[in-house]
Every structure is written in structure tokens, then in C-alpha cells.
Amino acid sequence: MEMMDTLLLSRIQFAANISFHILFPTITIALGWVLVFFKLRYARTGDSVWMDAYFFWVKVFALSFAMGVVSGITMSFQFGTNWPGFMESVGNIAGPLLAYEIMTAFFMEAVFLGIMLFGFSRVPSWAHTGATVLVAIGTTMSTFWILVLNSWMHTPQGFELRDGVAHATDWFAIIFNPSMPYRLVHVLLASGLTVAFLLAGISALRWVMGEKSAEVRKTLRAGVIMAAALMLVQIYAGDMHGLNTLEYQPAKVAAMEGNWETRGNVPLLLFALPDEAARENRFEIGIPSGASLILTHRADGEVPGLNDFVAEDGSRLHPPVNAVFWSFRVMVGTGMAMLLLSWSALFLMRRGRGIEGLPRIVLWAFLPMAFSGWLATLAGWYTTEIGRQPWLVTGVLSTKAAVGDVAPTLVASTLIAYLMIYAALLTAYIGVLVYLARTRAIGASEPQQGRPPSGAIQTMPAE
Amino acid sequence: MMNLFGDPAVWLPVVFAALMGLSILIYVVLDGFDLGVGILTPLADEAEKDRMVASIGPFWDANETWLVMAVGILLVAFPAAHGAILTALYLPVAIMLIGLILRGTAFEFRAKVALPKKQAWNQAFFVGSVMTSMSQGYMLGFYIMGLEHSIVAHGFALLSGLFLTVGYSFIGACWLILKAEGQLQLKAVKWARGGIWGVILGVGAISLATPLVSPRIWERWFSVPEVFLLAPLPLISAALILGIWAVLRRLPTDSDSFAWLPFAGAGMLFTLAFTGLAYSFYPYVVPDRLTIYEAASAPESLIIILVGVLIVTPIIAGYSALAYYVFRGKARDLRYD
Numbered sequence: 001m002e003m004m005d006t007l008l009l010s011r012i013q014f015a016a017n018i019s020f021h022i023l024f025p026t027i028t029i030a031l032g033w034v035l036v037f038f039k040l041r042y043a044r045t046g047d048s049v050w051m052d053a054y055f056f057w058v059k060v061f062a063l064s065f066a067m068g069v070v071s072g073i074t075m076s077f078q079f080g081t082n083w084p085g086f087m088e089s090v091g092n093i094a095g096p097l098l099a100y101e102i103m104t105a106f107f108m109e110a111v112f113l114g115i116m117l118f119g120f121s122r123v124p125s126w127a128h129t130g131a132t133v134l135v136a137i138g139t140t141m142s143t144f145w146i147l148v149l150n151s152w153m154h155t156p157q158g159f160e161l162r163d164g165v166a167h168a169t170d171w172f173a174i175i176f177n178p179s180m181p182y183r184l185v186h187v188l189l190a191s192g193l194t195v196a197f198l199l200a201g202i203s204a205l206r207w208v209m210g211e212k213s214a215e216v217r218k219t220l221r222a223g224v225i226m227a228a229a230l231m232l233v234q235i236y237a238g239d240m241h242g243l244n245t246l247e248y249q250p251a252k253v254a255a256m257e258g259n260w261e262t263r264g265n266v267p268l269l270l271f272a273l274p275d276e277a278a279r280e281n282r283f284e285i286g287i288p289s290g291a292s293l294i295l296t297h298r299a300d301g302e303v304p305g306l307n308d309f310v311a312e313d314g315s316r317l318h319p320p321v322n323a324v325f326w327s328f329r330v331m332v333g334t335g336m337a338m339l340l341l342s343w344s345a346l347f348l349m350r351r352g353r354g355i356e357g358l359p360r361i362v363l364w365a366f367l368p369m370a371f372s373g374w375l376a377t378l379a380g381w382y383t384t385e386i387g388r389q390p391w392l393v394t395g396v397l398s399t400k401a402a403v404g405d406v407a408p409t410l411v412a413s414t415l416i417a418y419l420m421i422y423a424a425l426l427t428a429y430i431g432v433l434v435y436l437a438r439t440r441a442i443g444a445s446e447p448q449q450g451r452p453p454s455g456a457i458q459t460m461p462a463e
Numbered sequence: 464m465m466n467l468f469g470d471p472a473v474w475l476p477v478v479f480a481a482l483m484g485l486s487i488l489i490y491v492v493l494d495g496f497d498l499g500v501g502i503l504t505p506l507a508d509e510a511e512k513d514r515m516v517a518s519i520g521p522f523w524d525a526n527e528t529w530l531v532m533a534v535g536i537l538l539v540a541f542p543a544a545h546g547a548i549l550t551a552l553y554l555p556v557a558i559m560l561i562g563l564i565l566r567g568t569a570f571e572f573r574a575k576v577a578l579p580k581k582q583a584w585n586q587a588f589f590v591g592s593v594m595t596s597m598s599q600g601y602m603l604g605f606y607i608m609g610l611e612h613s614i615v616a617h618g619f620a621l622l623s624g625l626f627l628t629v630g631y632s633f634i635g636a637c638w639l640i641l642k643a644e645g646q647l648q649l650k651a652v653k654w655a656r657g658g659i660w661g662v663i664l665g666v667g668a669i670s671l672a673t674p675l676v677s678p679r680i681w682e683r684w685f686s687v688p689e690v691f692l693l694a695p696l697p698l699i700s701a702a703l704i705l706g707i708w709a710v711l712r713r714l715p716t717d718s719d720s721f722a723w724l725p726f727a728g729a730g731m732l733f734t735l736a737f738t739g740l741a742y743s744f745y746p747y748v749v750p751d752r753l754t755i756y757e758a759a760s761a762p763e764s765l766i767i768i769l770v771g772v773l774i775v776t777p778i779i780a781g782y783s784a785l786a787y788y789v790f791r792g793k794a795r796d797l798r799y800d
Contacts, residue, residue: 055800062799063571069524070567074560076534081553084546087538092764095539099768102528102535103775110528111779111786114521118797122789167761404550414557421561425568432575 005408007400010082013415015385017074019378020422024068026377029143029188030195031061032136034222035116039129052215057199059436062117067429069110074418082411083392085402090166090393093159093174094149101145109138140188147187151180153393154384155248166396178248182241183384189234190380193338194373196230199223200345201370202437204363207355209441217355220366224349227342234335239294245387246295249394250304251317252387255324257291260307264300266291270329274321279307319389323382331379334372341365371430471766476759479540480748482772483533488737490529492634492730497523499635501566501592502628503654504585511647512585516570518642518794521786523570527563537748540765541758544748551610555598555620562594574797593628600627607673607740609750619672626668629661634733637725640714642794648722652714655725659711662729663704666736670697673743677751680743693742700735703728 035054042050076098079087087094115123115131123131158173159166168174200223203216246253258274258281259266268290272281292301309318341362348357355363392399468474497519504512537545549556565587573584604623608616636658639651674681683689707728710721746754759765 051800058799059575063568063575066524066567066571069527070560070564073527073531073563076531076538077549077556077560079538080534080545080549081556084550087542087545091539091542092761095542095760096764096767096771098535099539100771102532103771103779106528106531107525107775107779108782110525111782113524114786115789117799118521119789120800121798165761168764168767171767404546406550406553410553414554417557417561421564425564428568428572432572435576 006406006411007403009408009411009415010403010406011399013411013418014075014078014082016415016419016422017071017078019381020426021068021071021075022377022381023374023426024064024071025139025143026191026194026373027064027198028061028068029139029191031057031064031198032132032139034195034199034226035061036129036132036136037222039132043125043129049214049218052213053219056215056436056440057219058117060198060202060433062113063429063432065109065113067425071422080404082404082406083402084404085397086392089164089397089402090153092165092167093152093156096168096171097145097149097152097174101142105138105142105145109135109142112138143188143191144184147184148175148177148180151183152177154183154388155179156393156396161396166393179241179244182237182244185237186234186241186380189230189237190373190377192230193227193234194377196223196227196342197338197366197369197373198371200227200342201366201368202433204366205370205434206437206441208363208367209438211441220355221349224342224345227338228346231335231339231342235339238335243295245384246304249387251306251309252319252324252384253295254304254306254309255319255321255387256328256383257295257303258321258325259291259303259305262302262305262308264292264298264302265289266295266303268294269325272325274325276316276321317390319387323386327379327382327386331376331383334376334379338369338372338376341369471762472759473756475762475765475769476540476755478769479536479759479765480745480755483536483540484737484741486529486533486536488734490526490533491737492733493526493529494523495631495634495733496638496726497526497635498566498592498596499631499633500638501588501635502596502632503635503639503651504589504592506654507647507650511650513796514643514647514794515639516573516588517797518639520570520797521790523567525783525786527567539768540760541748541755542760544753544755544758547749547753548606548610552602552605555601555605559595559598559602562591562596562598565591566595567591596628596631597624600624600630603627604669604672606750607669608676610752619668622668623665626661626665629658630665630733633658633662634726634729637729641722641726644719644793648715652711656708656711659704659708662732666700666732669736670739673740677743679751683743693739696735696739700732703732703735707732 035058038050038054038057041047042054112131112134115128116135119131120128152174155178156166157177158168158170160169161167199219203220203223206213206216207220242253242256254260257266258269258272260279260281265288267284267286267288269281269284269286271283271285273283274281289299291303292299295301295303306318306321309316311317345358345362345366348359348362349355350357388394390398390400392402500515500519504515507515534545537548569584569588569591573581573588576584601620601624604620605616607623608619633655636651636654640648640655643651674684684693707725710724710728713721714725715722744750746756748755748758
């Protein structure tokens with residue numbers, strides 16, 4: 001019983017840490033490249049508005065990066081403090097992948113971040129651009145390695161078990177494991193979308209606060225175009241990822257679809273209350289044969305059912321259904337809202353109508369949607385990670401076998417401490433984004449800066 | 464290639480233990496100075512605080528990466544020890560992590576908020592720095608006591624936390640002597656003169672305790688000929704301390720010459736103390752329980768990492784040097800544009 005409590009608390013603690021952590025890399029991965037874009041536009045056009053945009057968003061980048069670094073360090077320690085079984089059994093594979101992340105990504109991004117943030121007046125412009133590019137490459141490399149490891153935990157291959165310990169036999173197979181390419185693309189696009197909506201949302205906020213500047217026009221437009229374009233690619237990539245999951249992790253797909261029996265003509269459920277005890281859904285509302293069509297491209301295509309994943313003694317070998325079923329719907333629902341808003345805005349802004357083309361309701365809709373990328377990303381991660389349960393490494397290591405022997409009271413107290421500090425930091429983070437937007441919008445000089453950034457307030461009359 | 468230097472199950476753990484030791488040492492010196500600057504902030508006025516933060520701004524993130532590197536090597540090269548050590552150090556690790564979270568974020572937040580809130584973030588920066596250094600010192604002390612729970616062990620660990628905090632503030636003050644000018648530099652010299660006592664006491668206490676805790680370490684220190692081979696360590700340390708002391712009494716000079724000397728001396732002092740510890744505990748990674756050979760990962764995984772290390776380390780060293788070169792000289796205001 002005591003181990004059970006420790007297990008549950010350790011899972012909640014790791015989930016809390018990783019959920020908090022992923023919010024910030026999700027921003028920095030794509031924002032790094034957006035900053036490169038701003039810098040290159042400035043180099044090409046000589047228009048200082050692009051540098052204004054750079055200096056505003058580089059602050060968001062710096063803050064997000066710091067949040068990502070400190071919460072990331074936390075996780076590297078929690079492998080040992082809470083999940084010693086993970087490294088003991090699959091350390092031979094996870095180890096080198098993590099080592100390559102540190103060596104090829106962490107140092108590079110950390111070192112060049114200093115030059116990128118504070119070196120503009122100290123190094124030539126090309127070197128500053130170069131530092132920005134290297135930081136962006138660093139964050140992307142980091143994404144690559146960590147998703148290789150994460151994907152390997154979902155679809156492990158290229159190893160053999162000796163005395164319960166995994167030994168690598170084929171590094172190519174480990175790195176290019178079946179779900180890696182799909183997951184990597186899906187996550188990179190999610191980062192792009194998160195940043196697109198953050199760009200558009202904060203720009204819309206500045207606009208409604210009265211900052212009708214050329215900079216806000218440009219960043220809002222960039223956000224909308226980026227969102228609309230990436231959303232289409234993401235729907236396709238997400239579909240491909242789903243098909244990959246169907247092939248390698250059918251139990252997860254069964255939980256996502258809320259499908260109990262393996263059969264054809266499975267409906268696409270819009271709403272249902274899956275009941276794991278009764279092993280059926282209540283209050284189902286669905287599109288007939290929808291799930292079969294999406295997953296197999298045939299109306300009578302067979303979709304795996306959860307009842308196939310029950311051991312003879314009645315214990316579950318499939319993930320908890322409700323959590324997976326609902327996080328999947330939150331992700332897709334958020335995605336649909338993102339699709340609708342970005343394409344409506346794109347249409348309304350067509351042919352130089354610009355921000356003025358946007359009705360109030362559309363402009364204001366961007367404010368709450370500024371963080372829609374976070375919601376979709378978290379929901380997506382919950383779908384895939386809870387969907388892997390009861391395994392930590394599919395078929396190799398169960399989650400409960402990896403947990404450390406720490407007193408539950410100790411885990412509970414650190415969990416409370418982490419939750420409190422995360423809540424405070426998240427509040428402060430969002431508060432600072434709004435504050436940065438407001439100081440720009442009302443033209444107050446910024447704290448900590450000797451002089452306001454060049455051309456900070458370029459108020460343009462509304463045409 | 465793997466068998467070129469003999470049995471890889473023998474030399475690979477040694478190489479990785481050396482790499483881990485090097486990472487910890489680099490971390491202690493580099494993040495030591497920026498933690499130390501954080502610990503010293505309450506002693507400075509508002510403008511000086513900004514300058515102090517500016518002196519570490521471009522570096523702290525990369526400095527902290529060495530901690531990730533060190534724990535990463537422990538994690539990947541000695542997975543069994545990683546679990547054993549970190550579960551034994553559960554609470555101090557959690558406190559350190561919260562400290563690192565506080566100071567890392569406070570660093571960014573304090574530069575981006577209105578003045579009243581900035582004061583609060585200054586506090587967070589200080590508290591986070593102290594939490595980090597106290598818990599690191601605690602872990603060091605507890606590790607030396609063999610990771611065994613007893614009143615003496617926890618008492619010694621607390622003391623060690625205090626000493627490391629003073630030690631970090633000393634190297635932080637030495638960094639400021641190098642990077643600051645005027646009034647702040649004068650203050651830094653004063654802080655360093657006070658801090659050096661903490662270093663002397665700390666190194667002394669740890670040197671006394673280490674052989675007393677473990678008969679094995681006693682044996683390694685005081686048998687012949689080891690005792691003669693080891694003798695240079697304390698002698699050089701003593702000479703260094705005297706040298707730093709003499710220099711501190713004459714700083715700052717009119718032409719600002721020798722401002723780099725205390726920091727270089729402090730770095731060497733940390734290196735010597737660390738060498739002594741590393742010598743004492745080798746070949747154990749968990750004191751008197753688990754050797755590096757027993758705890759090591761499979762050779763075929765270690766060799767993959769080693770190839771990367773050999774290629775990447777010179778590059779990391781190169782661009783780290785570049786960053787210190789770009790931000791050389793006295794600290795200026797940190798500005799994005």
C-alpha cells in the first residue's frame with residue numbers, strides 16, 4: 001500500500017514537473033526561429049520595425065528559456081530521486097541519448113544565448129544573427145534527442161534484454177524507431193503553432209491597448225499566417241501519427257476512440273462517458289463509422305478494442321480510458337478552434353485589409369487563444385503519455401517497477417512545494433508578458449533599460 | 464578500438480569518473496562564482512545589485528549546464544549509483560532544485576517588472592542562491608559522512624552547507640573584484656577578505672572529517688608513501704591562501720592590476736580541495752559501498768558517449784572561451800539592444 005502511494009505521488013509529481021517544463025520549450029523551440037526570421041527581415045529591408053519586434057520577443061524568449069532551463073534541471077534529477085528503476089533497466093539506451101542532448105544542444109544554446117541576448121552592441125551584426133541561429137539550432141537539436149528517447153519508450157527496438165537490463169544492439173534502429181519521425185514532426189509543428197498564437201495573441205493585446213504600431217501589424221500578421229499554414233500541415237501530420245500509433249500501440253488508439261470491442265464500423269465519438277468498470281460508454285454521441293474511416297479509410301475497417309488488452313486474471317493491460325479519451329478530445333477541439341480562428345482572420349485580413357479588417361470579436365478572440373497552443377500541447381502529451389500506461393517503456397518496463405523507495409510523506413511534501421512554486425511562477429510569467437505588452441502600449445519606459453528601445457512607440461493613426 | 468587500451472570495462476569507468484569529476488569541478492568554480500554573487504546581493508545597494516547581476520548575466524546559464532553535465536554523466540555512466548545517491552539525498556536535492564528555479568527565474572523577472580516587484584525578485588534571487596549553495600554543501604557533507612543517517616552526519620552536513628555558502632560568496636567576491644569598478648570593487652575586496660576565513664575553516668573541517676569517517680580513507684592518507692605524495696596538497700593550499708590574503712590586502716591597485724589574481728587563486732584552491740576529495744573516494748562512487756566499476760553502464764553504451772565527448776568537448780571549450788572573450792573586461796549594463 002505504501003509503495004502504491006509513493007507510486008501515485010511520484011507520478012503526479014513527475015507529471016506536474018514535465019507539464020510545467022514543456023510549456024517553455026514549446027515556446028522557445030519555434031520562437032528561436034521566429035527571431036531568426038525577424039533578424040533576417042531586418043537585414044534584408046533595413047526596416048527598424050523588425051528590430052523592434054526582435055527586441056520585444058527576445059525578452060519573451062529569455063524569460064521562457066530560463067523557465068525551461070530550471071524546470072529541465074529538475075527533471076534530470078527526478079530520474080534519480082523518484083525513478084531510479086528507469087536508468088537501471090534502460091540506462092544503456094536512455095543514457096547516450098540524454099548525453100548527446102547535453103553535449104550537442106544544452107551547452108551550445110546556453111553559451112550563445114548570452115551573446116544573443118546581451119551581445120548586440122558587442123559583436124558585429126552577422127555574429128549576433130549567427131548566435132541567434134545557433135541558439136535556434138540548439139533548441140531544435142534538444143527537441144530531436146529528447147523525442148528520440150521519448151519515442152523509443154513508446155516503440156522500443158534495437159536492443160536486447162540481458163538479466164532484465166536493456167543493452168543496445170543497433171543504434172540506428174534505436175534512433176529511428178517507428179514513432180520517432182511522426183512524433184518529432186508533430187511536436188515541432190505544435191511548437192510552431194503555440195508560438196504563432198502567442199505572437200498573434202500578444203500583438204492583438206497590444207493593439208486593443210492602443211498600440212497601433214507598424215510593429216504590432218507585422219507581428220500579428222506573421223502570427224496569423226504562421227498559424228493558418230502550420231495548422232493544415234499539423235492536421236495531416238497528426239493523422240499520420242495516429243495511424244502510426246494504431247500500428248504500434250493499438251491499446252492507446254482504442255482508449256482514444258473509446259472503443260471496447262474490436263470491430264468494423266466504429267463511430268467517431270464526439271461525446272461519451274467511458275465506464276471502465278462496466279466496460280461500456282454512456283451517453284454516446286458519435287458519427288457513424290467515423291473512427292473506422294479515419295483510421296482505416298474504410299467504413300467497415302476494423303478498429304482495435306480495449307477488451308483485447310485484458311490479462312487472463314482480469315488485470316488491465318490498457319491505459320486508463322477516461323484520461324486518454326478526454327485529453328485527446330481537448331487536443332482535437334483546441335486544434336479545431338485554432339484552425340477556425342486562424343483561417344477566418346487570414347480571410348478577413350486579405351488584400352491589405354490588415355488588422356482593421358478584423359471585427360472586434362475576432363481580434364478579441366486572439367487574446368484567450370494566445371495560450372491555446374499550451375492547452376493543445378499538454379492535452380496531446382497527456383494523450384500519448386497516459387496512453388502508454390501501464391508501461392514506462394512499452395513491453396519492457398512497467399511504471400510501477402521503476403519507482404524509487406522514498407517515503408510517501410517526503411514525496412508529498414516536495415510535490416506540494418513544487419506545485420506552489422510552479423503556480424507562482426506561471427502567474428508571474430503571464431503577468432510579465434502582459435506587463436511587457438502594456439509598457440510598450442502605453443509607452444512607459446521599460447525598467448532596467450538605460451534608454452527605451454529604438455522606436456519603441458510608433459503610434460500610427462488608424463487608417 | 465575498444466580494446467586498444469586494455470579491458471574497456473576497466474578503463475571506461477575511470478574515464479567517465481574523471482569526466483564527471485571534471486564537470487563537478489568546473490561547475491563548482493563557475494556556478495560557484497555566480498551563486499556567490501547572488502549570496503552577496505543583500506550587502507549591495509540597488510545600482511550595485513544591477514551591476515552585480517550584469518557581471519554574471521551572460522554566463523550563469525552555461526555555468527549551470529555543467530551541473531546538468533555532471534548529473535548527466537552520473538545518470539548515464541553510473542546508473543546504479545545515480546539512483547542510490549539521489550534517493551538518499553532526496554530532500555536536499557529538492558531544496559537545491561527549488562533554489563535553482565527561484566534564482567534562475569528571479570534573474571529574468573527582476574529585469575522585466577516594475578520597481579516594487581523587483582525588490583521581491585531580488586529577495587528571491589538571494590534566497591534561491593542561498594538555498595542552492597546550502598543544499599549543495601549539505602550534500603557534500605552528507606556524502607563525506609557516507610550517506611548514513613545519524614545526528615553527527617546531519618550536523619556535519621549542515622556545517623558543510625554553511626562553509627560552502629561562505630566559500631561560494633568568497634569566489635563570488637573574487638569575481639566581482641575582477642569585473643567591478645569603484646565603490647563596488649572596494650566592497651568586493653572587503654567581502655573577499657571576510658570570506659576567505661570561511662574557506663579556511665571549511666577546507667580544514669572537511670580535511671579533518673574525511674579520514675576520520677572512513678578507515679579506508681585514513682589508510683589512503685596516512686600510510687607511507689602516500690602521506691608524502693599527498694603532502695604537497697595541503698602545503699600548496701596553505702601557500703595559496705597566504706598569497707591570496709597578501710594580494711587582497713593591497714587591492715585594488717591604482718592601475719587595477721592583479722584584479723584577476725584572487726579569482727584565479729580561488730579557482731586553484733577549489734581545484735586542490737576537490738582533488739583531495741576525489742583521491743580519497745576513488746574508486747568508490749557511493750562511499751564504501753559501490754565502486755565505479757560496479758556501477759558503470761555497459762561498455763558499448765559508454766563508448767558511444769565517449770566518441771561524442773571527444774568530438775564535442777573541444778568545441779564546447781572553444782565557444783565557452785568565446786563567450787568569456789566577448790563579455791571580457793568590466794561589467795557593463797546588461798541590455799538587449
